[in-house]
Amino acid sequence: MAKGRKEINLTKDSVLALLQEVYNELVEQRNTAIRMQNKLIGMMKTAEDMTVLGPVIEKQQKIINDCVDKKLQLGKLQSGLWEKTQNTSDNFTLTEMDDDLLQSLIMKDVEKGSNDSVKYNL
Numbered sequence: 001m002a003k004g005r006k007e008i009n010l011t012k013d014s015v016l017a018l019l020q021e022v023y024n025e026l027v028e029q030r031n032t033a034i035r036m037q038n039k040l041i042g043m044m045k046t047a048e049d050m051t052v053l054g055p056v057i058e059k060q061q062k063i064i065n066d067c068v069d070k071k072l073q074l075g076k077l078q079s080g081l082w083e084k085t086q087n088t089s090d091n092f093t094l095t096e097m098d099d100d101l102l103q104s105l106i107m108k109d110v111e112k113g114s115n116d117s118v119k120y121n122l
Helices: 012-043 045-089 098-111
Strands: 004-005 117-120
Touching: 012 045, 012 098
Parallel strands: 004 117
Antiparallel strands: none
């Protein structure tokens, strides 16, 4: 992946598809973290198990909480886009808040998936 900026052209349909894809990934991450957390809790039998498994369970809980936070941000973004698209045809603009929310969601995923520093223009 090349370093630098990538230009993303957004249409109403492409934004909705992107938001749906982000939502689906968040649901899958959350479900996986919950399954793993439940398995680990089931494996704990002694206090020693808690010292070994506790940090892993804590990490799974952080993933669950992060997914909830991202879903809330995504909901705010979707509601803002919904309002804008109700008043216009296919063309709409993103406010700085919308751009910041999208940038934040994209950067969190890029950081997890790659060490390359990629910045998206929206």
